[in-house]
Amino acid sequence: MDAGSIIESMSMPPARQADVLRWPVIGAFLRWRHARTSLQLVVLLITATLVAHGLFGSQIGPRNLATVVTWVHYRGLLVIALLAAGNLFCTGCPFVLVRDVGRRVRQPWLRWPHRLRTKWIGILLFVSVLFIYELFDLWALPRGTALLVLAYFGAALSVDLVFAGATFCKYLCPIGQFNFVASTVSPLALQVRQPETCRTCRTFDCIKGRPETNQRGCELGLFLPAKIGSLDCTFCLDCVQACPHDNVALAVGVPGAELLDLRRRSGIGRLTERWDVATLTVLFAFGGLLNAFAMTAPVLDLERWLARVMGSTSEAPVLAVLFVVALGAVPLAALGGAAAVTRHLTRPTSYSVGQIAVRYACALVPFGFGVWLAHYGFHLLTGGLTIIPVAQSAIIEVVGWAALGAPMWQWTGMQPGAVFPIQLGFILLGSIGSLALSYLISERDYPDRPVFAAAPWLGVVLVLAAAAVWILSQPMEMRGLGLSG
Amino acid sequence: MPVGSPRPCDGGACFLLILAAACCMVAACSGRPALAEDVTVEWTIRPRPPVAGTAALAELTLRDRARRPVRGARLQVEGHMAHPGMAPLVATAAERGDGVYQILLRFTMRGNWILLVTGKLPDGRRIDHRIDVNATGPAG
Numbered sequence: 001m002d003a004g005s006i007i008e009s010m011s012m013p014p015a016r017q018a019d020v021l022r023w024p025v026i027g028a029f030l031r032w033r034h035a036r037t038s039l040q041l042v043v044l045l046i047t048a049t050l051v052a053h054g055l056f057g058s059q060i061g062p063r064n065l066a067t068v069v070t071w072v073h074y075r076g077l078l079v080i081a082l083l084a085a086g087n088l089f090c091t092g093c094p095f096v097l098v099r100d101v102g103r104r105v106r107q108p109w110l111r112w113p114h115r116l117r118t119k120w121i122g123i124l125l126f127v128s129v130l131f132i133y134e135l136f137d138l139w140a141l142p143r144g145t146a147l148l149v150l151a152y153f154g155a156a157l158s159v160d161l162v163f164a165g166a167t168f169c170k171y172l173c174p175i176g177q178f179n180f181v182a183s184t185v186s187p188l189a190l191q192v193r194q195p196e197t198c199r200t201c202r203t204f205d206c207i208k209g210r211p212e213t214n215q216r217g218c219e220l221g222l223f224l225p226a227k228i229g230s231l232d233c234t235f236c237l238d239c240v241q242a243c244p245h246d247n248v249a250l251a252v253g254v255p256g257a258e259l260l261d262l263r264r265r266s267g268i269g270r271l272t273e274r275w276d277v278a279t280l281t282v283l284f285a286f287g288g289l290l291n292a293f294a295m296t297a298p299v300l301d302l303e304r305w306l307a308r309v310m311g312s313t314s315e316a317p318v319l320a321v322l323f324v325v326a327l328g329a330v331p332l333a334a335l336g337g338a339a340a341v342t343r344h345l346t347r348p349t350s351y352s353v354g355q356i357a358v359r360y361a362c363a364l365v366p367f368g369f370g371v372w373l374a375h376y377g378f379h380l381l382t383g384g385l386t387i388i389p390v391a392q393s394a395i396i397e398v399v400g401w402a403a404l405g406a407p408m409w410q411w412t413g414m415q416p417g418a419v420f421p422i423q424l425g426f427i428l429l430g431s432i433g434s435l436a437l438s439y440l441i442s443e444r445d446y447p448d449r450p451v452f453a454a455a456p457w458l459g460v461v462l463v464l465a466a467a468a469v470w471i472l473s474q475p476m477e478m479r480g481l482g483l484s485g
Numbered sequence: 486m487p488v489g490s491p492r493p494c495d496g497g498a499c500f501l502l503i504l505a506a507a508c509c510m511v512a513a514c515s516g517r518p519a520l521a522e523d524v525t526v527e528w529t530i531r532p533r534p535p536v537a538g539t540a541a542l543a544e545l546t547l548r549d550r551a552r553r554p555v556r557g558a559r560l561q562v563e564g565h566m567a568h569p570g571m572a573p574l575v576a577t578a579a580e581r582g583d584g585v586y587q588i589l590l591r592f593t594m595r596g597n598w599i600l601l602v603t604g605k606l607p608d609g610r611r612i613d614h615r616i617d618v619n620a621t622g623p624a625g
């Protein structure tokens with residue numbers, strides 16, 4: 001099937017109204033050919049500084065730029081950008097910049113195997129990063145954090161020097177998978193401006209690229225006329241540059257609406273047939289809860305208790321059990337249970353329990369996003385200003401005297417108590433989004449009995465919301481020395 | 486899907502350059518007063534372990550190699566949580582004579598704290614000592 005008939009066979013997404021690319025200043029910048037590269041260069045510069053400090057500077061986490069910038073600023077700004085705009089951190093990704101330079105030396109010669117074109121390896125890596133983070137208390141380890149960043153550079157470079165396209169981004173990168181899921185509830189998406197123009201297009205440069213000008217097409221395999229939402233989109237803006245008809249818009253839409261869309265989407269297929277994407281969205285939500293829970297006092301008591309029960313003195317097996325329960329058993333029971341109830345209440349139904357679970361899984365994305373926002377927003381709001389004294393003390397380390405003044409350690413940020421209502425707001429907002437999505441999915445799949453179909457899912461979201469509020473209200477216990485500490 | 490062709494840019498070269506420059510700067514770190522390596526810092530804290538939200542009294546004893554008390558030091562304590570981005574404690578020690586210095590600390594949160602004792606001796610040399618403390622409940 002050629003691209004033309006693909007367009008014909010696909011229901012075109014409706015052209016959305018506001019186009020950020022047409023806005024003054026921001027729009028002009030984003031349409032500039034070197035917009036992405038300049039963003040990447042800035043991020044690369046920051047990354048190089050913090051990696052150098054992480055490797056060679058003070059090894060006390062709160063005094064090192066690697067740990068402070070990565071775990072306080074980068075994560076916080078990333079989720080806020082996703083909330084306010086979209087996947088801007090993939091736009092500015094420095095790993096891809098270094099990879100691009102590598103590809104000038106050596107072109108990739110293989111294509112990623114068809115059987116691996118799923119999210120399963122990415123899911124494994126995503127969970128592994130969460131696990132490593134907790135196991136080694138990475139937030140407290142400047143050198144460990146710097147090495148993790150370098151590992152990302154190494155992985156992106158080595159994978160993409162062998163395999164063509166954005167193999168690392170699309171199938172492997174844990175940050176990418178996180179961003180892809182979160183950006184489904186972002187307000188902005190790259191979309192076709194005028195569907196009519198695509199119907200008459202004969203070159204399809206947005207996907208094929210323009211070799212004569214060295215302009216690549218979408219490396220993520222998203223063909224713009226059949227692209228729905230932001231899933232798998234790195235906001236690289238290549239399509240904007242490639243389209244000869246200037247027919248790509250950065251459009252404003254309803255956050256989360258794409259999660260309801262049943263149509264086959266380019267580069268992804270139908271969401272309702274993607275077990276891997278469903279699994280990723282569930283782990284996104286439950287991973288957010290686990291990651292927030294892990295910094296509270298009760299988790300330490302729980303770990304100590306587990307260690308006693310298991311007769312273990314090392315943290316790894318205890319943490320592994322915690323992960324298997326929180327990211328395996330609990331989500332399986334919750335989604336399996338809810339799907340079974342939905343099936344029972346809507347008899348006779350054509351979907352199996354598994355299919356129902358996959359169709360509803362994405363309803364958890366807004367809630368999960370709310371949890372990540374509440375957690376990472378907390379660190380950014382309470383600790384954002386620590387960058388100032390930390391930079392001052394880094395300068396003292398480097399030049400031997402207080403060139404930027406004595407560290408002003410009183411600069412931290414908002415009081416944790418003042419941030420708590422904001423956190424509750426994020427949880428509330430996310431939960432409302434998930435409740436609404438659950439109901440809309442029920443209306444879509446069970447137009448006769450939406451209330452019955454939705455009931456168990458509304459229950460799941462409410463229980464999760466209660467769990468999130470409980471976690472956020474727990475006293476924090478920032479450990480950095482493992483179980484014994 | 487077409488095989489992507491990279492855009493021209495010199496980011497990699499920049500990266501290496503910056504990294505090299507940063508390394509040089511860190512390595513060239515100099516001009517600081519010498520560390521008083523012969524001085525030992527002994528410490529106690531009451532209550533032990535300290536309780537978050539209530540005051541704790543830390544006592545530091547400085548001795549030289551011959552175990553003689555070191556007097557007249559100006560010491561500060563900088564207390565950090567293991568997690569970055571948390572409000573640190575900053576306090577100045579008061580000398581109680583005989584090489585003993587006292588500091589009142591109020592840990593704001595449970596968990597692992599790193600206390601950095603820094604300061605100057607009368608002879609101009611530096612003190613730089615790290616103490617790990619675990620603060621317990623009840624405060625959040």
Ligand code: SF4
Nearest residue numbers: 090093169173175176
């Ligand atoms: S997916 Fe990963 S490597 Fe790709 S742009 Fe996003 S963060 Fe960078």
Ligand code: SF4
Nearest residue numbers: 218233234236237239
């Ligand atoms: S080229 Fe593909 S990944 Fe890049 S912005 Fe366009 S649709 Fe998204």
Ligand SMILES: [Cu+2]
Nearest residue numbers: 292295375379
């Ligand atoms: Cu945290």
